[in-house]
Amino acid sequence: MAKVIIADENDGRRNLLANTLEREGFDVTRGSTMRQTEATALATMPEVVVMDAEWKTGDPIDAASRMMSDPEFSFKCRIVLLSRVTSTDFMSAAAKAGISEVLAKPLNMRKLIDQLHKHVRKEFVPPPADVGVIANREGTFDVGVGVGDPNWALPMLSNMLGSDIINDDFVASIAAKLEESNVTDKLDIEPAVLTEVLKAALGKLVEDGVSTDSEDVEDVSYESMKSSEKLGKKDSKKKSQSSSQKTGLTMDEMLQVQADDIAEEVEQAMDEVLGDLPDLITILPDDELMNVDPEVIRFTHLS
Known part of the structure; x- marks a missing residue:
């Protein structure tokens, strides 16, 4: 039996909707406050959370964003919002918050039940708005980039252009x-x-690809083999590949060359850090040495 949470601060609407869904075979839990709904949803992990958009205390979009920030909840659960407002800005905000679907009021109960069955079966349901796959998430990379969205390459291409x-x-x-x-x-x-x-x-x-000039090939010697392949010596004569040399490479290869140039700059900076040697120990001359009684040294060892 699919678990559904009905979140609505209006008792009449909440009970009417809950009773209707219970007759359809759903295991319904009622939530009268936003905080209670969030706590119950994160604890029970229902298949669907049905939230009303009109609250005197609390914002359902913010609550949905907080719930969807939980990895387990975002993987197992979906959120359906019932709203009278269906403007473009509202739908975009709902999509960015992770809400799976926004149903407009006045509500068609049969459509709601059909959509809930789709969400329970984890079928595809179009999002409220197409906000793209690149969100403002720090420290993460969305695996959806590149699937019909070339925007991820624009920063690199802008440097090339x-x-x-x-x-x-x-x-x-x-x-x-x-x-x-x-x-x-x-x-x-x-x-x-x-x-x-x-x-x-x-x-x-x-x-305008890049090529490796045969004259710039570094001779293999013992000194060159001692240095690391990645963290080579700073004064290495191996020149970075230049985009001005024409060989007819593909765009992917050109981007890879730019990445290699950046990696080489990082390696050179690391060489400056790793190449710092500690200060040599200064040995005092004999005339500045201090005589120590052997008995004191023996006593120190015994203690």
Whole structure:
């Protein structure tokens, strides 16, 4: 029997909804206050928590956010909110709080029961709003990024598309490619023209890959083998790969090269820290030494 919590500070609505769901075979627990609802939900882990959006004390969206911050609760339970307000901002706030669904009032009881059965069976139910997969979570990485959402790569791509790369030469090379493709210099808003522009721009970015110059290959010697592969010596002659060398690498390889350059900078900084040697011990000359009675030394050992 599926467990459901009905959270509503209005006794009449709470009892009416609870009695209806009990007749449908749900194990219903009633909650009259927000604090009581949160404590009961985190203790019993019901399949669904049905909350009313109108409270004199407490905010249901904040309460839902606190409950969904519990890993076990967010994995096992779902929250359904009953609200008269269905504006875009309200739906976005509900989605960010982790609320699985918002049902508008006046409530269709048959629809509510059908949706509760879907939530109990852990079926997919569209969220209240599409707020994206990247949330403001510090120290975590959402596994959903990359599934139909390329926004995770924008910070890296923005560094690649700076003024040092997109300069006059870059624009001139794109214009030359457009002329080679028999595209007129008058750019109208047409799909064909825009497609050629995008192909030329992305092709130029991919062409500006990196390569390893054979003259910069480091000779293998005993001294080079002594240094760590990751934390090598600071004065190593191995040069970082430059994006100005053209080899036709893919975008993923270019991003990997940038990551390797950052790792090399970190390694050099670590070398400066790990290379610090402690101060040498100063040995006193004989004329500054102090004579100690052997009996005192023997007494010290005995004690």
